[in-house]
Amino acid sequence: MSLLDFFKSLQYSSLLSAMRDSPWIFPIIASVHLMGLALIGGAVLLVDLRLLGLGMRNQPLPQLARDAERWLVLSLVILLPTGILQFMCFAATKYYYLRAFWVKMAALFLALVFTFSVRRKVLIDGETRMTPLRNKLVAAVSLALWATVAIAGRIIGLP
Amino acid sequence: MSLLRLCEWLASTPGSTALHESQYLYLVVLSVHVLTLCLFVGTAAMIDLRLMGLTMQRVRMSEVMARLLPWSTAGFLLMILSGSLLFYAAPLLRYQNIFFRAKMVMLVLAGINVWVFHKTVDRRRAEWDSDPVPPRGARVGGGVALVLWAILIMLGRMIPYQVYWFDCNKQPQPAILNLLAGCVPGSR
Numbered sequence: 001m002s003l004l005d006f007f008k009s010l011q012y013s014s015l016l017s018a019m020r021d022s023p024w025i026f027p028i029i030a031s032v033h034l035m036g037l038a039l040i041g042g043a044v045l046l047v048d049l050r051l052l053g054l055g056m057r058n059q060p061l062p063q064l065a066r067d068a069e070r071w072l073v074l075s076l077v078i079l080l081p082t083g084i085l086q087f088m089c090f091a092a093t094k095y096y097y098l099r100a101f102w103v104k105m106a107a108l109f110l111a112l113v114f115t116f117s118v119r120r121k122v123l124i125d126g127e128t129r130m131t132p133l134r135n136k137l138v139a140a141v142s143l144a145l146w147a148t149v150a151i152a153g154r155i156i157g158l159p
Numbered sequence: 160m161s162l163l164r165l166c167e168w169l170a171s172t173p174g175s176t177a178l179h180e181s182q183y184l185y186l187v188v189l190s191v192h193v194l195t196l197c198l199f200v201g202t203a204a205m206i207d208l209r210l211m212g213l214t215m216q217r218v219r220m221s222e223v224m225a226r227l228l229p230w231s232t233a234g235f236l237l238m239i240l241s242g243s244l245l246f247y248a249a250p251l252l253r254y255q256n257i258f259f260r261a262k263m264v265m266l267v268l269a270g271i272n273v274w275v276f277h278k279t280v281d282r283r284r285a286e287w288d289s290d291p292v293p294p295r296g297a298r299v300g301g302g303v304a305l306v307l308w309a310i311l312i313m314l315g316r317m318i319p320y321q322v323y324w325f326d327c328n329k330q331p332q333p334a335i336l337n338l339l340a341g342c343v344p345g346s347r
Binding site for chain 2: 023024027028030031032034035037038039040041042043044045046049055056057058059063064067068070071150151154155158159
């Protein structure tokens with residue numbers, strides 16, 4: 001089975017066909033996805049601004065990171081299922097052919113790997129072994145990856 | 160001048176037509192409006208969660224406000240600016256949109272919530288500044304704000320979907336819908 005066949009089986013599954021019958025289900029799912037977007041923005045910015053020497057700059061890094069990670073995980077719990085449902089709605093007729101979708105998936109993969117490996121390790125280590133320059137670099141990479149995910153996601157939704 | 164007349168006049172200005180018919184500018188403004196959610200609601204939500212005692216419990220409330228409010232305010236101004244442009248691009252369409260109208264009501268309620276918070280429990284912030292879980296009034300204020308922003312996001316996303324429900328230009332419609340949407344049949 002090719003990838004396109006797989007996408008077709010998702011889009012034309014009985015669940016998705018039922019979903020497409022109502023014009024309201026899609027925007028409601030999209031709305032919840034946007035709420036997740038807002039939350040992940042807060043959770044990522046809280047820490048990355050701190051790494052850049054802005055925002056909550058007086059707070060110990062490991063503490064702030066623990067506070068933020070809970071909301072980051074919650075936002076992913078909101079974003080991933082609502083994102084997958086939106087994708088399934090038009091998987092084979094739209095998303096498969098859309099470069100922005102594949103860019104978003106690649107950036108999302110990199111952002112998740114970076115966030116839960118390099119960035120996480122840096123945050124737990126705290127300031128002791130980190131130089132300001134390396135903190136700023138980690139924040140810049142994190143912000144760049146998540147911004148790519150967000151902007152590519154926005155482009156998917158354009159007419 | 161009535162609100163409707165104001166919208167009609169705005170719609171008749173060349174800038175409104177240009178923005179409405181632009182190939183990219185409208186979509187750029189729309190994208191800025193959507194993505195600014197991360198900055199504005201994201202940082203506001205962190206402040207609200209702290210007010211509810213759900214995060215950064217060891218950080219003083221004043222510290223959270225001082226560090227995050229400037230970012231949230233910047234995001235809010237960007238939201239108002241991009242949102243005003245989106246309104247300016249199609250004033251009559253927004254005027255006759257139930258979701259847009261409800262969103263504006265929610266925005267006013269959110270403003271009142273902030274005002275009440277500053278006039279009441281925030282006046283005594285010195286007493287609870289370091290409390291891991293702020294007093295009831297602050298928790299309620301934070302919770303109400305979070306719920307209002309969530310509703311606001313949903314109403315905003317719904318604005319283009321009114322056409323699947325009813326069309327002011329296709330009458331007759333139920334009187335209650337005409338009233339709520341302020342339908343002006345024949346306008347665009």
